[in-house]
Amino acid sequence: MVNFLLEIFILCSVFVFVCGSLEKLATLPFDEGYSQLFGDDNLMVLEDGKSVHISLDERTGAGFVSQDLYLHGFFSASIKLPADYTAGVVVAFYMSNGDMFEKNHDEIDFEFLGNIRAKNWRIQTNIYGNGSTNVGREERYGLWFDPTEDFHTYSILWTDSQIIFYVDNVPIREIKKTQAMGGDFPSKPMSLYATIWDGSSWATNGGKYKVNYKYAPYVAKFSDFVLHGCTVDPIELSPKCDTATNSAFVPTGVSLDQRRKMESFRKKYLQYSYCYDRTRYKVPLSECVIGPKEADQLRGFDPVTFGGVLRHHSKRHHQRQSRREDASSK
Numbered sequence: 001m002v003n004f005l006l007e008i009f010i011l012c013s014v015f016v017f018v019c020g021s022l023e024k025l026a027t028l029p030f031d032e033g034y035s036q037l038f039g040d041d042n043l044m045v046l047e048d049g050k051s052v053h054i055s056l057d058e059r060t061g062a063g064f065v066s067q068d069l070y071l072h073g074f075f076s077a078s079i080k081l082p083a084d085y086t087a088g089v090v091v092a093f094y095m096s097n098g099d100m101f102e103k104n105h106d107e108i109d110f111e112f113l114g115n116i117r118a119k120n121w122r123i124q125t126n127i128y129g130n131g132s133t134n135v136g137r138e139e140r141y142g143l144w145f146d147p148t149e150d151f152h153t154y155s156i157l158w159t160d161s162q163i164i165f166y167v168d169n170v171p172i173r174e175i176k177k178t179q180a181m182g183g184d185f186p187s188k189p190m191s192l193y194a195t196i197w198d199g200s201s202w203a204t205n206g207g208k209y210k211v212n213y214k215y216a217p218y219v220a221k222f223s224d225f226v227l228h229g230c231t232v233d234p235i236e237l238s239p240k241c242d243t244a245t246n247s248a249f250v251p252t253g254v255s256l257d258q259r260r261k262m263e264s265f266r267k268k269y270l271q272y273s274y275c276y277d278r279t280r281y282k283v284p285l286s287e288c289v290i291g292p293k294e295a296d297q298l299r300g301f302d303p304v305t306f307g308g309v310l311r312h313h314s315k316r317h318h319q320r321q322s323r324r325e326d327a328s329s330k
């Protein structure tokens, strides 16, 4: 028995990902992986060089973007969200190539939607491929912790066949590419972005609660940057893959143990999934894995209270675009 435990211990040390931990991946100082996108002094790099604060006040939000473009990889950041009254505030950690491909861009999103006091933040995930902006694939979740109290890790695994979202190394969503998805599955090189901005028109109860600048600045803290993928030169477009020694720590899929954790997370915390929204999609999209229990569980949630989906999307892109224009015109 002791030997057995010892073996498990050794196995876990060697193949950390098998045991569900991804903690050994090398993290990058901010300046080595990212650059400021907009927001002047509302982006502040801390003295350790490894952490960044981005804030929203009545003047502006703030954001940063990866220096490299990536085709597939594992991307991660630890994030601590602003506390107390945060209605209308949106923090996003996402991949996109919207500035290179205006008409047919790809996107993989983590979005954090603020809330009125004493109500929790919610997380939303979504993907777009090749300009499929009329086909939202949103899911929303509660969390098993208060994301304003401490740093938690949010990660994206993107390969040519699947996308997995993780919170604290627990997979919360898995999208397997199907043939029918075609270009809707993100397939072109993307940059990483992190932003904080005013989403008053939709973020909290469909726009009912706006950002209140009496409580500004709203500060989102980022740290522990992992950018582990194949970088792509925007001119040559030939990927150079990171084969660093720590690549064994990058997950390649959902292990059995992780699948159990994912199922248990979704059972408790999934609040909305486009796969069960018959108002939007009469027939579930091809990648949806429909479970009758999940359907029952989601029946009680009204998508409208989370914001009209189409309006949300166009508004958000408009805002990001205008923020970007702000940034580049300075």
Ligand SMILES: *[C@@H]1O[C@H](CO)[C@@H](O)[C@H](O)[C@H]1NC(C)=O
Pocket: 104, 130, 131, 182, 183, 184
């Ligand atoms: C992506 O969109 C472009 C232009 O809209 C189209 O020509 C191309 O075939 C699409 N690619 C895929 C993989 O669907």
